[in-house]
Amino acid sequence: MLDDIWVDDAVFDLRPDFAVLLMTARGLRNGPTDDRSRAWLAAASEVEVQTAKIDAWKDAYRAFGAKPQRTRPSVDALTRRMPLPEINRAVDAYNSISVKHALPIGGEDLDRYVGPARLVRATGDEASEEVLGQPEPGEVIWRDDAGVTCRRWNWRQVVRTRLTEETTNAIFLLERLEPMSLEELKEAGEELADLLSQLSPEAQITSRLLTSGK
Template sequence: MIEHIRVDEAIFELRPDFAVLVMTAHGMKNGPTDERARGWLAEASAHAVQTEKIDAWKDAYRAFGAKPQRTRPSVDALTRRLPLPEINRIVDAYNSVSVTHALPIGGEDLDQYSGPARLIRAIGDEAAEEEALGTPEPGEVIWRDDLGVTCRRWNWRQGARTRLTEETDNGLFLLERLEPMTMEELKVAGEELAELLTELSPGVRITSRVISAGN
């Protein structure tokens, strides 16, 4: 599965500095937020907001016609909700890494996917699976699978179908990087997320790869 996830060349034409660390985690054990997860959230919430990284995402949104003050990049929206809200242990884990590194991270239920995830620019006729998600505009950056849109405006709003819940066994995580974040910091963030997932689920099996321009 992970080797078939792809980023369309049109994305790199829009932002040559884009890279995504794709991670799958099989055999996860989730549950309601506990004291351990609360500690992760509190530590992340204490970090200074890294505005230059968030500003890079706002620029990326403007490049495909979105208005980031109305539809905010996910990490921008998170930092405006500090202290971080409690969702469930796995979502808490990736939200804490997201805010710590000012890095948009999507968490998805891998078993709800039909075909591989891919990041493309919409042509405007993509099916609107959910009324709340709406229909993408032509040129909009979206994640999708064979059934339809899984996340609109790069990382603004995720669809309900693939949302990670307390019942999720197998997860897909998308860690999305733009400069000024370095590729080394992207790697470190991925390692931190893998450590938290392993702490929550000692038997979890994690696989990852980085997709960037030219590879």
């Protein structure tokens, strides 16, 4: 699965510093927010906002014509929602890591995908859920064979692939721009894997780093 995921060269042309750490967790035991995941959210809410990393994402949005004050990068929107919302254990886990590292993270139900995920610049005629609206030509989107899975790079995900309490196989997309280092990206991935392993000790977690030229 991870080997089939790809990023179009047109995205790397836009931001050569882009990298994404892909992670799958199979055999996940998700469920409603509990005291443990609530503590992760509380700890993340105390972390000072790292504006330089968020500003890099705002610049990336402007580069493909989006207005980051209107449709905010996911980590920017999340840091404005303190205290962090309680969703479910797996989402709480990746949201806490997202805020801690000022790192956009998407978490989705792997079993809801149709074909591999890929990050591309939209043609404008991709199938998209009505609530998200139609992507604009040139917009950066995640998609699969069925259509858009996330608009405007990491602004908003579709309902179809969202993580629910019943999800057992998940994929996580940890998206990096400079000034975040690749070392910190890998550290964030290890921290997320640790939280997921606490939730589901028997889960099988695999990862792949995807950068320009790889």
